Amino acid sequence: MSAHRVVVLLLEPVIGFDAAIAPTLFGAASSPEGAPLYEVLTCGLTADPVLANTGFAMIPAAGAEALATADTVVVPGTRYQPARVDGRLEPQVADALAAIPATARVVSICTGAFVLAAAGLLDGRPATTHWQHADTLRALYPRVLLDENVLFVDDGDVLTSAGLAAGIDLCLHIIRRDHGTQVANAVARYCVVPPWREGGQAQFIESHLPIDDFASTAATRTWAAQNLHEPLTIGRLAEHAGMSTRTFIRRFREETGQPPGEWIRNRRIDRARELLEGHDLSVDEVARRSGLGSGGNLRHHLRRGLGMSPSSYRKVFAGHDR
Incomplete structure (x- = not known):
């Protein structure tokens, strides 16, 4: 089989950092035999150099005709003005996007979401963008279900990420979705970045409200991630953090953008996926070690989140029969 083709559309003036994310991460993904998984x-x-926003230009490998050959299209952050000023696309850009195959997955990084929104690709769908530009996007495209508190949104065939480094989080998520945790972790190690980051944009947004102390839930989150197999009630987490339950829940949301229960569940699912890929354990044992309790509970979460059973997941991503 040919490698999955990822086409990165550079719209001037492109955000240089964003433009390098997809080629770097997808280009680093390989099979256990060393074969590239993405082209x-x-x-x-056009094929002319594309100006970046910080004093240099990038030379694309092709013109817009390459979009018609894509399995995945990535639109990095851009200061492209029409979509950010009056909400409309110039005909040349609209025509280029119209050539994307209906079967292709479409991804935006940072303000690339303005381009997808202007093309109508985000109408009625959940999405995100850089928190500084959220109000502008919401005003221009009220049909977009915008959430500026998350690092990325996966809505199946359309995925969006927050600003700058959140594009790394999204690309790693896509690689993990396509090829499993071990491949994504290998790419993360190569790039010297964490395989996943906790929380959302809320932890980075400037707050003008007074903070009454410097207590953090970070140490408790680290402890919880190391003890997922144990019962982790809100009360126990709050006790570990030395806070009241009410203060802990509020602080946890401020720092991660998620309620504690949701965060714990996601970490347990991540752990279960790692165990399914890297160990020949029974489904019940994977559920026990990850803190999901029973094989039935594990099956429920994998089917809801990934659309497959634990055994199917293992066959796809680890090659085991069990």
């Missing part, structure tokens, strides 16, 4: 191609509206 990455950059393109512009």
